[in-house]
Amino acid sequence: MSFPWAEQYRPKNPVMRWLDEKLPLPRLAYNAIGAGYPVPRNLNYFWNFGVLAGAALAIQIITGVVLAMHYAADSAVAFDSVEHIMRDINAGWFLRYAHATGASMFFIVVYTHIFRGLYYGSYKAPREMVWLLGVVIFLLMMATAFMGYVLPWGQMSFWGAQVITGFFSAIPIVGENIRIWLLGGYAPDQAALNRFFSLHYLLPFVIAGVIILHIWALHIPGSSNPTGVEVKGEQDTVPFHPYYTAKDGVGVGVFLLVFALILFFAPNYLGHPDNYIPANPLSTPAHIVPEWYFWPFYAILRSFTADFILPAKLWGVLAMFGSILILFFLPWLDKSPVRSSNYRPVYRIFLGILLIDVLVLGWVGGSEATPTYLILGQISAAYYFLHFLVILPIVSALERPRPLPNSITEAVLKGESGSRMSETAVGGEQAAPAE
Structure with missing residues (x-):
């Protein structure tokens, strides 16, 4: 830029x-x-979450490297090595809980960051590459978190690996070979644990590399802002330092405070008690469930219960991966020239419904697969895809957005509601007149 x-x-x-x-x-x-580095002068605290994601990744890498010095990737002693870290290593309990809690905090921050992008249209031109790299980071995070969940080699770790990798066998012809290749055998064992540990250690550094590309891509068009109006001149910007370094510092302080409260007072609240039981291939848990940040996708996965042309298991796998891959196409599904939902009242309503829908999917994914929850999950999964594939394109084509301010400065100094509005929206298309 x-x-x-x-x-x-x-x-x-x-x-x-x-x-x-x-x-x-x-x-x-x-x-x-x-x-x-000039930055739009009207950024709110939602723009802190990019820095918070970087802070969460730093915590994960630092604690993970130290934990790896004491962890044994051996199916015979992996569970005991985790207990050794917790009980015998100086501050080992702190490092282990910080790493486990840090994973949850990382996903909370990233989910908020994604929602901010959806609300303010940060995926629209000219920032498509920033969005696409962000989705790549999210996929790498999910892979890293899944492999890390296996490492304690508790009951939920073992059976989570058994169930999740088992879904690859639903892929026709090559599925079973892929599953055997992932596990290094026919069931989770020593080979799988070695592979998952190696990849879990490596992928955070890959994530860090993609984050560098993410920031690099961001610096070409510059940061988006709550109005969605592009920077017009020097009057629309302030230097990143000291203004936003100070603002980010406040955000990091609040993040670390919340992190510390969970770490010291409820470190196991976001985990599963069955993972404190050593892995037993002969005893299946009554309710196999992944970590909470996978629950919405797990609900989509198990929403397919009947065969239709393809096996239900394959439909579930395709839907689960499709629910993430669809985000890659978001810049082209939403054709509205207006970025910010502040000026898109109809889109804002449907985005709120989508947020509720994802929360319902999370609730269903963490619950037992009773008929009631399955039906609720199927309805929520259907709406999820309906939002992106049907509702969003229609709304973006038919919606009459509110007029945009002439500049960021005008919106800041006069207030967005009282500012003199431009007759044209972003991209040169005429916006609807103020009613």
């Missing part, structure tokens, strides 16, 4: 000037997070 009004970095200290000439790290930091 080219900002002609952005100040060029010129180190004053001779040492920094020499370093900048040989290895331009000072210039990179200045342009990425310093006063050299």
